[in-house]
Amino acid sequence: MIVVGEYRQLLMKTRLDRPLPELGGLPERMSLHAADGHERASWNWIIKASFGEKTDYSMIENDPTCAPERVFFLRHARMDVATASARVMDDGTGKVHMVGIHPAYAGEGCAKYVVLEAMKCLKALGIVECTLSTDDFRLPAIKTYERLGFEPMYDADDEEMKARWQAVHEKLNGYVKAGRAPIRLWPAGCSPDREACGGREPELKPFPVAGSRGAVIVCPGGAYTHLAPHEADPIARMIRLAGVSAYVLYYRVKPFPNLETPLAEARRAVRLLRSMGYEKVGILGFSAGGHLAGMAATLYDAGDPRAEDPVERLSSRPDAFAPCYGATSLWHFRKEGWPGMLLGEERPEIGTLVHYSAECNVTADTPPAFIWHTADDPVVPVACALDLAKALTAHGVPHEMHIFPHGEHGLGLAGDCEDVREWAPMCQKWLLSLGFGANETAN
Numbered sequence: 001m002i003v004v005g006e007y008r009q010l011l012m013k014t015r016l017d018r019p020l021p022e023l024g025g026l027p028e029r030m031s032l033h034a035a036d037g038h039e040r041a042s043w044n045w046i047i048k049a050s051f052g053e054k055t056d057y058s059m060i061e062n063d064p065t066c067a068p069e070r071v072f073f074l075r076h077a078r079m080d081v082a083t084a085s086a087r088v089m090d091d092g093t094g095k096v097h098m099v100g101i102h103p104a105y106a107g108e109g110c111a112k113y114v115v116l117e118a119m120k121c122l123k124a125l126g127i128v129e130c131t132l133s134t135d136d137f138r139l140p141a142i143k144t145y146e147r148l149g150f151e152p153m154y155d156a157d158d159e160e161m162k163a164r165w166q167a168v169h170e171k172l173n174g175y176v177k178a179g180r181a182p183i184r185l186w187p188a189g190c191s192p193d194r195e196a197c198g199g200r201e202p203e204l205k206p207f208p209v210a211g212s213r214g215a216v217i218v219c220p221g222g223a224y225t226h227l228a229p230h231e232a233d234p235i236a237r238m239i240r241l242a243g244v245s246a247y248v249l250y251y252r253v254k255p256f257p258n259l260e261t262p263l264a265e266a267r268r269a270v271r272l273l274r275s276m277g278y279e280k281v282g283i284l285g286f287s288a289g290g291h292l293a294g295m296a297a298t299l300y301d302a303g304d305p306r307a308e309d310p311v312e313r314l315s316s317r318p319d320a321f322a323p324c325y326g327a328t329s330l331w332h333f334r335k336e337g338w339p340g341m342l343l344g345e346e347r348p349e350i351g352t353l354v355h356y357s358a359e360c361n362v363t364a365d366t367p368p369a370f371i372w373h374t375a376d377d378p379v380v381p382v383a384c385a386l387d388l389a390k391a392l393t394a395h396g397v398p399h400e401m402h403i404f405p406h407g408e409h410g411l412g413l414a415g416d417c418e419d420v421r422e423w424a425p426m427c428q429k430w431l432l433s434l435g436f437g438a439n440e441t442a443n
Contacts, residue, residue, distance in 0.1 A: 008160075008161070009133040009134060009135060010133065010134050010135065010136060010142075010152070010161070010164065010165070010168070011131060011132075011133050011152075011153040011154065012131065012132050012133075012134065012142075012145055012146075012150040012151060012152060012153055013129060013130065013131045013150065013151060013153040014119075014129075014130050014148070014149040014150045014151065015128060015129055015130075015149075016094070016119060016122055016123040016127055016128055016129065016130055017123075017128045018149070020116065020119055020120060020123065020148075020149075021116065021147070021148055021149065023112060023113065023116060026113065027108075027109075028229075029076060029077050029229060029230070030074060030075065030076050030113075031074075031075045032072060032073070032074055032075070032113060032114070032117055033072070033073055033075060034068070034069050034070070034071065034072055034073075035068040035069065035071040035072075035073070036068075037068065039057070039071070039073055039080060039083075039416075040056075040057040040061075041415075041416050041417070041418045042073060042079070042080035042083070042415055042416045043057045043060075043071070043073075043080075043083055043100075044056060044057055044418075045080075045102065045415040045416070045418075045421060046080065046081065046082065046083050046100045046101070046102045046415070047083070047098060047100045049100075049102050049103055049104075050100035050101060050102065050103065051100065059098075060085055060097070060098060063087070065087040065088055065089060065090070065095075066085050066086070066087045066088075066097060070085060070086040070087070070088075070118070070121055071083065071084075071085045071086075072084055072085070072086070072114050072117045072118055072121070073114070074110050074113050074114050076105065076229075076230055076234075077228070077229070077230040077410075077412065078230075078408070078410070078411070078412075078416075079230065079411075079412060079413065079414070079415045079416055080415060080416055081101065081102050081104070081105040081110060081234075081415065082099075082100065082101040082102070082105065082110035082111060082113070082114050083098065083099070083100050083114060084096055084097070084098065084099040084100075084111075084114035084115050084117065084118045085097040085098050085118060086118035086119075086121040086122050088122070088125065088127065092127065093127065093128075093129045093130065093131065094122035094125075094127040094129065094130040094131075095130065095131050095132060096115055096118045096119065096122075096130060096131075096132040097118075097132070099111060099114065099115055099132070099141070102234075102413075102415060103237060103238075103241055104234035104235070104237045104238045104241075104413055105234055105237070106140075106237065107140070107237075108233075109144075111140075111141060111144045112144050112147070112148060115132075115144070115145070115148060116148060119148065131153065132145065132150065136164055136167070136168055139168070139171055139172055139175050140175075142168060142172065143172060143175070152165045180205055180206050180207070181206075182203040182204065182205050182206075182250070183203060183204040183205075183206060183247075183272070184201055184202075184203055185201075185202045185203065185204065185265055185268045185269060185272060186201075186202075186268065188201070191265075192261065192264050193252075193256060193257055193261045193264075196255070196256060196257050196261075197252045197255065197256050197261065198255065200252050201252075202249070202250060202251050202252050202265040202268075202269075203249075203250045204217070204247040204248065204249055204250070204269060204272070204273075205232075205233070205236070205247065205248040205250065206245075206247050207233075207236040207237060207239070207240045207245065207246040207247065207248070208240075208245045209240055209243055209244060209245045209438065210438075211438035211439055212243060212244050212245040212278070212436070212437065212438055213278065213279045213280060213435055213436060213437060213438065213439055214244055214245070214278055214279060214280035214281065214282060214319070214431065214434070214435065214436030214437070215244070215245040215246065215247060215273045215276075215278040215280075215281055215282070215436075216236075216239050216244060216245070216246045216247070216281075216282040216283065216284050216322075216431065216436065217246075217247050217248075217249050217266070217269050217270065217273065217281070217282065217283040217284070217293075217318075218231075218232065218235045218236050218239070218246055218247065218248045218249060218284055218285070218289075219249050219251065219266070219283065219284065219285030219286070219289030219290070219292045219293055220232040220235075220248070220285075220286060220289050221285065221286035221287030221288045221289045221290065221410065222253065222287070222288055222289070223287070223288050223338070224253050224254055224262065224288045224341075224342055225253055225254050226253055227250060227251075227253065227289075228286065228287075228410065228412075230410075230412040230413075231286040231287075231289065231324075231410075231412050232248045232250075233248060234412065234413060235248075235284070235286075235412070235413070236248050238413060238424050238428070239284075239427075239428070239431070241428070242428035242429075242431060242432060242437065243432070243437045243438050244428075244431050244432070244436045244437055245278070247269070247273060249265065249266065249269050251265045251266065251292065252265065254341070254342075257344055258342065258343050258344045258345075259295070259342050259343060259356055262292050262295075263292070263295050263296065263299060266283060266292050266293070266295065266296035266316075267296060267300065267301070267316035268311070268316075269283075270283065270296065270300070270315075270316045270317070270318050271303065271311045271312065271314040271315070271316050272311055274314045274315070275310065275311045275314060279435070280319040280320070280434065280435060280436050281318055281319055282318055282319055282320035282321060282322065282367075282431065282434075282436065283296050283297065283318045283320075283321050283322070284321070284322035284323075284324065284370075284427075285322070285323060285324065285326060286324045286325060286326070286410070286412070287324075287325055287326065287327055287379070287380060287409065287410065288327055289324075289326075290323035290324055290325065290326020290327060290328055290380075291323075291326055291327040291328055291329075291330075291356075291358075293318075293321045293322065293323050293326065293328075294321065294323050294326055294328035294329075294358030294388065295356060295358065296316070296318055296321065297317075297318050297321035297358065297366060297367055297369070298358045298361035298362060298363075298366055299355075299361060300315065300316045300317035300318070301315070301316055301317075302315050302317075303315050303316065317365075317367065318367050319367055319368075319434070320367050320368050320369070320370070320431070320434055320436075321367055321368075321369050321370075322369065322370040322371070322427060322430075323358075323369070323371055323384075323385070323388065324372055324373075324423070325372070325373050325374065325377055325380050325385075325409060325410075325411070326371070326373075326380070326384060326385070326388075327380045327384060328357070328358040328359065328384045328385070328388050329357040329358065329359055329360075329383075329384045329387060329388070330342075330348075330353045330356045330357050331353050331354060331357045331359075331360070332357075332381055332383055332384055332387075334348075334350075334353050339353055339356075342356075343356075358388055358391075359384075359387040359388045359390070359391040360391075362388070362391040362392055362394070362395050362397065363395055364395045364396055364397065366392065366395065366397045367397075368397065368398040368399060368434060369388070369389075369392055369397065369398075369399040369400070369401075370399070370400050370401075370426075370427050370430045370431075371385050371388060371389055371399060371400070371401040371402070372385070372401070372402040372403070372404070372423045372426075372427075373385035373402075373403055373404070374403070374404045374405070374406060374407030374408075374409075374411070374420065375403055375404065375405050375406070376405070376406055376407070377407065377408075377409050378408070378409055379409035379410070380409060382403060385401065385403065386403075389401045400426070400430055402422075402423055402426065404417075404419055404420045404423075405419075407420045
């Protein structure tokens with residue numbers, strides 16, 4: 001039993017001499033792997049975010065009961081997002097230890113995969129009994145552990161533990177995972193270019209925070225051909241952790257007639273959130289989503305005061321925008337086929353490329369920006385960020401920019417890059433400095 005001061009963690013146990021649960025295949029773009037000497041940054045990122053502890057991977061790396069090959073990670077795309085360790089105790093029992101899921105991936109069922117992997121490892125070593133410790137308030141985790149066969153463990157005369165477990169199960173009986181029904185940008189069947197887009201409808205997925213003054217629209221990347229999952233919900237959760245509401249924009253990707261389609265959706269998303277009462281509305285995007293954020297921030301309009309739809313009467317100007325390794329400039333891709341594919345033109349005119357390049361449309365009224373990029377991005381040149389910052393500077397627009405020396409394209413939260421991952425807390429602080437957080441008087 002772990003004792004922290006007078007506080008005792010809950011203890012659970014299970015037997016491993018039984019058929020272990022079958023979870024089926026891993027979700028798309030997820031994989032499991034054991035530590036191979038390169039996970040220090042990932043483990044520290046996950047554990048610190050999960051528990052707020054000032055600890056280091058050496059805590060388990062140098063633990064004789066926990067060999068590196070028994071430290072497991074769940075990877076999403078290019079980044080480790082969850083971990084669990086299998087300890088072999090001196091008495092011959094096993095323990096699932098240091099189970100952590102980065103909060104940006106909470107609610108996606110990551111824990112069960114790493115915990116089960118640790119259980120399989122211990123079983124393969126011939127261990128019959130396994131324990132783990134947890135806390136009363138970690139209801140989703142406890143629910144997961146029970147589904148994997150763990151049961152409460154305490155002495156029959158331990159009235160305190162008996163009462164705590166009873167309270168936990170009463171809460172679990174009433175526990176319902178919060179749903180997030182998508183919000184359509186337009187009433188059903190009313191979205192522009194609906195037929196040309198095969199009947200698809202753009203939507204917002206909400207991650208609201210009670211009392212939040214501002215909301216941020218999150219635009220995943222994907223070259224306008226798909227939407228990258230690791231640049232969607234996990235980013236919205238990261239923003240929500242700062243006390244700011246977030247909404248993932250599932251904008252329509254190709255086939256669409258031209259860039260006016262996603263631009264109209266970004267504008268509508270800004271208006272819609274403003275109609276919901278948010279004082280400030282920002283837009284943040286990655287790669288192609290960064291291009292969309294840049295268009296929304298420089299090609300906005302004041303709304304149509306004569307429109308029958310009251311949402312359309314509102315301004316589409318964001319109060320802030322954040323291109324993350326954003327392909328903000330079509331001009332920089334003029335020698336490639338990407339602009340032509342997006343615009344439905346084999347050889348777009350120079351004026352058209354300029355029109356859809358954010359740095360060419362900056363004015364003194366352009367909203368404040370948060371820009372980050374890596375200097376050696378092999379897909380989107382860092383010149384996109386530098387030229388945008390130069391234009392913002394020329395027009396006196398406040399902005400914050402971070403150019404990290406190294407990093408692949410499409411990093412998302414960049415959890416395994418100790419320097420690049422700092423973009424997220426810096427962006428959170430930037431949003432709060434602009435007043436996107438909760439009102440001080442809010443309950």
